[in-house]
Amino acid sequence: MRKKLLLAAVHLLLVLGIGQAKHIIGGEFYYQVVSVDTVKKITKYLFTMKVYRDPNSLGADFDDPAIIGIFTKNSNNVYSYLNRLEVRLKSHRNLDAVIDSCYVVPPNIEVEEGIYQFEMNLPIISNSYVLSYQRCCRNETITNIIKPGDTGAAYEIEITPEAQRLYNNSPQFVNFPPIVICSNQPIDFDHFASDIEGDSMVYEFCAPLTAGGTKGSSTLDGGRATDCDGVTPDPAGCPPPFKTVSFRNPIYTYNQPMGGNPVVAIDSKTGKITGTPTVQGQFVVGVCAKEYRNGQLLSVIRRDFQFNVTYCQSAVSALITSDSVNISNQEFVINSCGTNTVKFFNQSTLEKNIKSYLWEFDIKGNKEIQTGKDAEFDFPGQGQYSGLMIINKGTRCSDTAKLSVRIYPAIDADFDYSYDTCYANPVIFKDKSYTGSKQMESWNWSLESGVNASTKDVNHIFRKPGTKSVTLQVKDINGCVDSRTKTFDYYPVPALIVVDPTTTEGCQPVTVFFDNLSYPIDSTYDILWDFGDGSTSTEISPKHTFNSIGTFNVKLNIRSPIGCETQKDFPSWIQVKQSPIAGFSYTPDELNSLHKTIQVVDESKFASQIDYFINGKQIFDGSNPRYTFRDTGIYLLRQIVTHSNACADTLDQYLDIEPFISYFLPNAFTPNGDGNNDDYFGKGYFDGMSSFMLSIWDRWGSQLFKTEDPYIVWRGTFGESDKQVPDGVYVYRYQYRTPRGLWVEKQGTVTLLR
Numbered sequence: 001m002r003k004k005l006l007l008a009a010v011h012l013l014l015v016l017g018i019g020q021a022k023h024i025i026g027g028e029f030y031y032q033v034v035s036v037d038t039v040k041k042i043t044k045y046l047f048t049m050k051v052y053r054d055p056n057s058l059g060a061d062f063d064d065p066a067i068i069g070i071f072t073k074n075s076n077n078v079y080s081y082l083n084r085l086e087v088r089l090k091s092h093r094n095l096d097a098v099i100d101s102c103y104v105v106p107p108n109i110e111v112e113e114g115i116y117q118f119e120m121n122l123p124i125i126s127n128s129y130v131l132s133y134q135r136c137c138r139n140e141t142i143t144n145i146i147k148p149g150d151t152g153a154a155y156e157i158e159i160t161p162e163a164q165r166l167y168n169n170s171p172q173f174v175n176f177p178p179i180v181i182c183s184n185q186p187i188d189f190d191h192f193a194s195d196i197e198g199d200s201m202v203y204e205f206c207a208p209l210t211a212g213g214t215k216g217s218s219t220l221d222g223g224r225a226t227d228c229d230g231v232t233p234d235p236a237g238c239p240p241p242f243k244t245v246s247f248r249n250p251i252y253t254y255n256q257p258m259g260g261n262p263v264v265a266i267d268s269k270t271g272k273i274t275g276t277p278t279v280q281g282q283f284v285v286g287v288c289a290k291e292y293r294n295g296q297l298l299s300v301i302r303r304d305f306q307f308n309v310t311y312c313q314s315a316v317s318a319l320i321t322s323d324s325v326n327i328s329n330q331e332f333v334i335n336s337c338g339t340n341t342v343k344f345f346n347q348s349t350l351e352k353n354i355k356s357y358l359w360e361f362d363i364k365g366n367k368e369i370q371t372g373k374d375a376e377f378d379f380p381g382q383g384q385y386s387g388l389m390i391i392n393k394g395t396r397c398s399d400t401a402k403l404s405v406r407i408y409p410a411i412d413a414d415f416d417y418s419y420d421t422c423y424a425n426p427v428i429f430k431d432k433s434y435t436g437s438k439q440m441e442s443w444n445w446s447l448e449s450g451v452n453a454s455t456k457d458v459n460h461i462f463r464k465p466g467t468k469s470v471t472l473q474v475k476d477i478n479g480c481v482d483s484r485t486k487t488f489d490y491y492p493v494p495a496l497i498v499v500d501p502t503t504t505e506g507c508q509p510v511t512v513f514f515d516n517l518s519y520p521i522d523s524t525y526d527i528l529w530d531f532g533d534g535s536t537s538t539e540i541s542p543k544h545t546f547n548s549i550g551t552f553n554v555k556l557n558i559r560s561p562i563g564c565e566t567q568k569d570f571p572s573w574i575q576v577k578q579s580p581i582a583g584f585s586y587t588p589d590e591l592n593s594l595h596k597t598i599q600v601v602d603e604s605k606f607a608s609q610i611d612y613f614i615n616g617k618q619i620f621d622g623s624n625p626r627y628t629f630r631d632t633g634i635y636l637l638r639q640i641v642t643h644s645n646a647c648a649d650t651l652d653q654y655l656d657i658e659p660f661i662s663y664f665l666p667n668a669f670t671p672n673g674d675g676n677n678d679d680y681f682g683k684g685y686f687d688g689m690s691s692f693m694l695s696i697w698d699r700w701g702s703q704l705f706k707t708e709d710p711y712i713v714w715r716g717t718f719g720e721s722d723k724q725v726p727d728g729v730y731v732y733r734y735q736y737r738t739p740r741g742l743w744v745e746k747q748g749t750v751t752l753l754r
Contacts, residue, residue: 023059023139025111026052026284026305029131029157031170034119041124043167047131049087049116049155052305054139055094060217060231062114064089066133069235070120073128073158079239087116097179102397103312104350111179124164130240132156134233136212142306143281144252145245152212152231153304154242163298170299171195171291177305182312183280187264191303192271193289199298203271206288207244207254208304245284257285258307277309316354318391318401319347323479331402336379337480338410338436344375346389348399354391361387361403382407406478409436413474413484422564424492424520426459433484435476446471465491465520465560491560493525494518497568499556505575507647509547512574516541518558526559532574546576580607580641582651592660593685597628600637604649607641614638632657632688632739659688659739663710665732668751671716671724679713680750686710688739696750697731704730716752727753 027050034044053062065086071079092114097105122129136152138145145151157170171193178189193201212233216225226234247253258264264275266287277283284306291299321344322332336342348354359375361368363385368377379385387403412434419427431443445453447460447470462468468490473483498517503510514529521527521540529537531544532552546552554570583603588595602610602623611621615636619627629635635655642648662684669680682694689710696705696714704725705714717724730752735745 023054023057023137024051024135024153025054025139026303027133027153027155028173028301028303029133029155030172030301031131031157031159033167033169036167042121043124043164044119044121045159046117046119047157049133051114051116051133051135051155052095053112053114054306055110055112056108057139059137059139060135062089062092063135063232066116066135067232067235068116068118069132069134069239071130071132071235071239072125073130073240075127077241079130079241081236081239084235085118085120087118090115090117095176095179102315102353103182103185104315105180106310106312109180109308109310122159122164126161128161129159129164130156132211132235132240132242134211134235134238134242136214136217136231138284139282139306141282142284143248143279144257144283145247147246148284150214151210151245152233154209154211154240155302155304156209156240156242157301158299160298162296166293166298168291168293168298169196171199171201171289171301173287173289173301173303177285177303177307179308180312181277181307181309183309184276184278185312186276187273189273190271191266191273191287193301195291197293199291199293201271202290202292203266203268204288204290205255205257205266206286206302207247208284208286209242209302210245211238211242252283254286258283258309277307280309280311283307283309314397314399315350316391316397316399317349318389318399319349320389320401320403321345321347326404329402331404333404333406335406335408335479337408337476337478337482338412340379340381340407342377342379342405342407344377344389344403346373346375348389348391348401353397355395356392358390358393359387360390361385361405377405379405379407382409408478408480411435411437411474411476411480411482413472413482415470415472415484415486417470417486417488419490420492421562422492422560423566424461424495426461427490429458429460429470429472431456431472431474433472433474433482435474435480437476437478437480439477440474441477442475444473444475446473462490463519465522465524489562490520491524491562491564492520493558493560493564493566494521497556497558497566499568499570501573504573506577507643507645508549508576508579509545510574510576511543511545513543514541514554516556521558524561526557528557530555530557546574549576549578551575577645577647578606578643579647580643580649581605582607582639582641582649584639584651584653586637586653586655591629591655592658593632594660596630596632596657597626598655600625600627602639604639604641604651606643607649608644609642611640611642612637613640629655629657632659656740660685661687661689661736661738661744663689663734663736663744665734665748665750667749668753669716670753672754679715680752681713682710682734690737690739692734692736694732694734697733698725699729699731710736716754724754725752 030048032046034046036043065088068085068087070082073079092112095111095113097109132154134154138148138151140149142148173193175190213229215223215227215230217231223230225231228238256263258277260275260277262275264277266273287303289301320332323335324333357373359370361377385405389401392398414432416430417427443456445458467487469487471483471485475481500515500517502513527538527540529542531554533546533548551572552574554573557567559565585601586598610623612619637653637655639651663682664684665682669677671678692710693708695703697703704718729749732750733747737743
């Protein structure tokens with residue numbers, strides 16, 4: 001009776017939401033008192049469960065709904081199942097990874113938090129209530145436990161009899177653990193819990209709980225997901241107490257879950273976690289906070305979480321623009337050629353973390369200092385000078401760049417060029433560069449897009465006209481580099497006219513594409529084609545159709561924007577041969593299954609050979625053949641005519657040999673039983689007929705007979721009965737569709753006499 005009362009008292013308020021998750025990495029459970037019915041001794045609680053996942057994993061989503069088991073626990077730690085609740089996901093969010101400001105958060109280390117909340121009315125009893133959630137599985141990459149990928153998690157909260165009696169609210173952890181911990185850097189994290197009643201707290205590392213397994217996750221694992229070793233255990237058959245995870249002893253234990261030097265530990269009074277982890281990896285840690293009032297334990301809250309220990313990149317890095325970097329001593333080398341004043345450009349990162357800059361150079365025994373982001377120093381002459389660039393000097397987040405400045409003699413890039421402005425011959429480039437070192441080491445010519453040269457002098461033919469921009473970069477033995485760019489207009493005409501036509505002969509009409517391969521030319525040039533048939537074109541590469549028979553001379557004239565001109569004649573280049581013209585007709589115009597013979601009449605011109613094909617098969621040749629089709633259908637009749645010069649032409653016509661359909665009704669009949677003219681029915685050709693209907697009507701509009709079969713007869717009766725209609729005049733209507741879809745309808749009269 002007591003158990004039924006408890007079950008009847010459970011009331012759940014679902015808080016709806018949606019979300020997705022992947023492998024579970026932690027969780028926690030809390031409760032708060034919403035209201036108390038002191039008469040019925042029933043307390044309404046608001047329960048909050050938080051589950052954490054790795055959004056970059058390929059594991060399971062957040063459960064929506066999550067299955068929460070409700071149990072009672074007596075003083076002998078015996079659990080009894082009460083009920084199960086399906087709780088929808090209220091919300092989810094990504095949690096920010098916060099680390100020491102001197103370091104950068106590594107990529108792809110993220111945590112997503114899913115929150116489930118529900119309300120429930122619970123009678124005050126002498127046993128504890130235990131609410132739990134079971135789910136598999138954890139990340140396979142966890143370092144400090146055995147078989148993490150097969151190990152599930154259980155999150156629970158217990159409301160003790162004393163907590164029920166005092167209408168207690170459970171404590172709640174205030175700060176979220178750091179998602180990222182830098183290896184070989186000290187931890188100083190406050191993991192304290194707050195309690196609205198002000199009860200005292202005792203903190204300790206505790207073993208995370210495990211439940212479930214991999215059964216039901218795939219066909220290979222077998223079993224059911226709701227089994228106790230499945231991915232989503234059914235609380236009705238899988239009650240507490242739950243086992244704890246298996247740590248990799250002796251290196252890792254529940255109270256030393258991360259190792260370290262000094263060992264990572266938690267202060268029992270404050271909840272502060274300190275220590276320095278030395279091993280990179282992922283570590284499961286359990287933190288328990290015990291709530292006491294007047295020396296009596298009221299509740300225990302447990303947070304199960306995965307700490308990520310990794311190498312962290314410094315948040316600031318001293319960098320400058322340099323000619324090279326000496327890897328052995330991390331020294332930036334800056335070369336100055338021909339000038340004693342050197343400008344330094346700062347490339348240090350991350351700029352948002354940089355508070356100050358300091359530049360130092362020792363110049364002839366004098367220390368010169370500047371404090372701007374960039375700097376400019378005057379050096380007394382050629383030689384090598386050492387210095388430093390320090391960011392955030394005197395702070396914990398500081399970095400230094402070593403500088404080596406080398407002052408060298410001047411270098412000056414220069415060159416001359418010459419070319420024939422009218423005809424596209426090579427442009428000659430001559431180096432005139434100078435270096436104070438007297439030893440030039442390399443030349444790099446940038447002549448046009450994708451075209452370079454590395455010799456001292458170079459000759460080059462440009463395939464495209466226009467304004468040309470040529471750059472020469474030179475480098476001397478000291479590594480000093482200089483460049484010079486010069487521009488000039490380049491509009492010569494091609495030294496050789498080259499045209500590639502698609503054909504030079506063909507049957508009338510002939511279409512030719514003249515591919516002009518001459519260079520350099522573009523749309524700024526005046527182009528004139530003369531095709532020899534009275535037609536011209538100004539396109540660079542035109543397409544032209546020769547409609548007349550004969551041999552044609554083609555001419556091409558090219559004039560550049562600066563007035564240079566060239567021309568080429570192509571005599572007797574295009575030959576157009578006479579083409580025959582296909583043509584035929586046939587009789588009769590209308591063909592059907594009764595008239596399947598055609599007479600073909602040739603109407604072609606200039607043909608020396610005539611061939612006919614039906615549906616691709618040659619049937620006959622000659623000018624005016626006669627042909628009988630074997631069956632009905634649609635046929636392609638093709639005529640191919642050939643000239644004596646091998647030119648040909650084709651004409652296609654489709655012929656429809658349609659099944660012949662006819663239907664005729666007499667205008668009188670005598671159904672008197674004498675065996676002569678007793679039935680009324682249609683005659684004709686019915687094969688291929690569709691959608692047929694015949695109906696008989698009297699003069700008052702009543703339908704006496706109807707059939708959809710042209711072979712059914714009417715015997716002068718009412719419908720299908722034997723009752724005869726009187727003598728008189730009746731109306732017939734019939735309709736049908738021909739094989740080619742033609743709809744036929746007709747109405748007439750028939751006289752019935754007995």
